[in-house]
Amino acid sequence: MCGIVGYVGYRDCTEVLMDALSKLEYRGYDSAGIAVFDNEEIKVAKSKGRLADLAEKMKKTGRLSGHSGIGHTRWATHGEPSDVNSHPHSGERVTIVHNGIIENYKALKDFLVKEGRCFKSDTDTEVVAQLLDYYYDGDPIATIAAVTKELEGSYALGIIFADFPDTVFAIRRESPLIVGIGEKESFIASDVPAILKYTKNYYLLEHDEIAVLSRYSTSIYDLHYNKINKELKTADWDMDAAEKGGYEHFMLKEIFEQPTSIKTTITPRIVDGLPNLEECGITMEKLNGYKQIFVVACGTAMHAGVVGRYLIEKLARVPVNVEIASEFRYRDPIVSEGDLVIIISQSGETADSLAAMRLAKKLGAETLAIVNAKGSSIAREADMLIYTHAGPEIAVASTKAYMVQIAVMYLFAFELALAKGKITEDECRRLTSLLTQIPDTITKILENKAETQFIASELITADSLLYIGRGLDYALSMEGSLKLKEISYIHSESYAAGELKHGTISLISEGMPVIAVATQSDLFDKTISNIKEVKARGAKVVIVCRDSYNPDKDVADYKFGLPDEVEDLFMPMASVVPLQLIAYYTSVLRGNDVDKPRNLAKSVTVE
Numbered sequence: 001m002c003g004i005v006g007y008v009g010y011r012d013c014t015e016v017l018m019d020a021l022s023k024l025e026y027r028g029y030d031s032a033g034i035a036v037f038d039n040e041e042i043k044v045a046k047s048k049g050r051l052a053d054l055a056e057k058m059k060k061t062g063r064l065s066g067h068s069g070i071g072h073t074r075w076a077t078h079g080e081p082s083d084v085n086s087h088p089h090s091g092e093r094v095t096i097v098h099n100g101i102i103e104n105y106k107a108l109k110d111f112l113v114k115e116g117r118c119f120k121s122d123t124d125t126e127v128v129a130q131l132l133d134y135y136y137d138g139d140p141i142a143t144i145a146a147v148t149k150e151l152e153g154s155y156a157l158g159i160i161f162a163d164f165p166d167t168v169f170a171i172r173r174e175s176p177l178i179v180g181i182g183e184k185e186s187f188i189a190s191d192v193p194a195i196l197k198y199t200k201n202y203y204l205l206e207h208d209e210i211a212v213l214s215r216y217s218t219s220i221y222d223l224h225y226n227k228i229n230k231e232l233k234t235a236d237w238d239m240d241a242a243e244k245g246g247y248e249h250f251m252l253k254e255i256f257e258q259p260t261s262i263k264t265t266i267t268p269r270i271v272d273g274l275p276n277l278e279e280c281g282i283t284m285e286k287l288n289g290y291k292q293i294f295v296v297a298c299g300t301a302m303h304a305g306v307v308g309r310y311l312i313e314k315l316a317r318v319p320v321n322v323e324i325a326s327e328f329r330y331r332d333p334i335v336s337e338g339d340l341v342i343i344i345s346q347s348g349e350t351a352d353s354l355a356a357m358r359l360a361k362k363l364g365a366e367t368l369a370i371v372n373a374k375g376s377s378i379a380r381e382a383d384m385l386i387y388t389h390a391g392p393e394i395a396v397a398s399t400k401a402y403m404v405q406i407a408v409m410y411l412f413a414f415e416l417a418l419a420k421g422k423i424t425e426d427e428c429r430r431l432t433s434l435l436t437q438i439p440d441t442i443t444k445i446l447e448n449k450a451e452t453q454f455i456a457s458e459l460i461t462a463d464s465l466l467y468i469g470r471g472l473d474y475a476l477s478m479e480g481s482l483k484l485k486e487i488s489y490i491h492s493e494s495y496a497a498g499e500l501k502h503g504t505i506s507l508i509s510e511g512m513p514v515i516a517v518a519t520q521s522d523l524f525d526k527t528i529s530n531i532k533e534v535k536a537r538g539a540k541v542v543i544v545c546r547d548s549y550n551p552d553k554d555v556a557d558y559k560f561g562l563p564d565e566v567e568d569l570f571m572p573m574a575s576v577v578p579l580q581l582i583a584y585y586t587s588v589l590r591g592n593d594v595d596k597p598r599n600l601a602k603s604v605t606v607e
C-alpha cells in the first residue's frame, strides 16, 4: 500500500509530484507529503489527511519550487496517521519516501538510538532514513546497497541526498516500482497511471535494482554497482484510462466499462469458436493432466475463484478448493506435483497471494496467475499467465476486474472440460459463443441503473443486512455483500440461503433488508422457500431474479429483473451488475467517498 513518486526534469516539480500522487491516492490516503530540491536545498511539506489537505497546507506555508523531488501518499501501518508520521522522512543528509514494511525496524531503531540518533516519528520508515544517514560516506549507491543488506521486509524507496541535488535514487524489494523515461525528464512511481500524462515508456525495476535518475540520463545498477541494461516497456493504456471521463466516480465508470473489458479479455483467447489459452502456456495436454485444482486469492478476487469452482466442477468434474491466500499460506496445505494452483489478483502485488503462489511452487504444483496489472510480481513469477485486459482499475472497490476474472474462469472451465472429454467440441463452441454475447447483455442491464438507485434509497438507513442465495447465486451474494459493506459502511453478511435456519435467521427482525439472488432454475423453488422464511419474519426483501418472475407480496418487496434469455450458467456475469450498482448508489446516498473508502487501499502489499 502507499504510493511513492519521484521526478527529475524541467517541469515544476511540485505540480508533477502532486499530479502523479493524485493518480496513486487509491493506494492510501492517510497522509501525503513531498520533498523538493528548492534552491539546492531539500524542503519538505507534509500533512495528515488527503492530498487536498497537503495542497491547502502549502497555500499557507508556501509552495516548494524546484525541478526534482519525491512524494508519498500513505496507508498507515507503523504509527497513527499524523503530520509527524507522514512521509517524507529525513536524516541529516538524506530524505526518503517508502512503500512497504521494515520488519526488523525495532532492532535497527534500538541500534541507532544507542548510537545517539534521535527519532521524531513512530514509523519504520524513519529508521531507514536514519540508517542511510548513519552509513552515508558520500557514495549514494554504495550506501543504499549497504543499508538494504540490513533491511528485512518489503520496500520501494525514493531517496534524495542533500549533496546530490537534482538526482533521485530508488530501490525496491517486493514492493512495486517503475521508472518512467520521458524527454529530458524521468520519474519513479508505484504504478503506471501516475506517469501516463508525461510518458508511456518505463522500466520495471526488479528486486534490489538501484535506479539513479537525473535530468539527462537514467541508469540502473545492481547492488554491486554493475550497470544493468533493461528492456524499455511501453504502457498500452492511455491517459483516459486513468481519468473519470465524465463519470462522477471511478467506480461508476469502471462498472460501465465492463462490456468492453470482457470483449478485450476474451476475444484474443477464442480461436475458431473455441477457447484457446496456448499463448498463456496452457495446452490441452497439460489441462488433461490436472487431478486437483486450488484457487487462491483475496477479497473480490477470491470470490471470482468461488464462481470458478462452480464452473470447473460442473463442467469439467475436476475437484476445486478455493482458499483465502492469508489462510492457505500458513496452514501447511496438502498440495503437490500434479496439482494446479490458480492465483487471481487484480494488482498482481497482493502480499498474501504472492506468498501463497511461492509456497505452491515450492510444493511442486504448477501455478497459473490471472492478473490485471502488467509486469506485476505475481504475473512475473507464475508458471503460466493469463492477463485480464480491464485496463487500470482505480476505485478501491473492484468491479470490472472481478468481471474479467470470471470471464477468464469461464474460458478456462470450457477448455478444461473439453480437454477432460466432459463436453463435446460442439457444446464447447456453443458455450463460448454464449459467453461472447454477455457484453451486450450487460449493456442492457446497465440501462436499468435507475432501479438500483431506487433500491439503494431503501437501504441507506439500515444498520445491517443479509445477502442470500444458493449455488452460483451464493457465490454472487458473497461478492454483493463485500461490495456493499466496503463502500457503504453498512454491516452485511452473505449466507447460503439453505443454511439460514441453522442460526442466522434469528437475526431477522422487522424491516431488516435481505437481498436475495435467485437466478438458478434448478434451485429456484428452494431459494424462494428460504426467501419466504425471512419475509414471514419481517424482512424487507429485494430479489434479483429473471425478468419473467413476478414475486408475490409474501416473497419480495422489490425486484431487479435480469434478461430471461441468459442461461443459468452465465447468470453470475449478469447478476453481479445490479449488486455493484446497489452498493455504489448506497455509498453515494450516504455521502461516502465512494472511490476511497475509509481504512482501505487498493493494493494490499502487507500481510
Ligand code: M6R
Binding pocket: 298, 299, 300, 301, 302, 344, 345, 346, 347, 348, 349, 350, 353, 396, 397, 398, 399, 482, 483, 486, 602, 603, 604
Ligand atoms: O489486487 P488483488 O485482486 O489481489 O486484491 C485483492 C483484494 O484486496 C481486493 O479484491 C479487495 O477485496 C477489493 N477492494 C474488493 O472490492
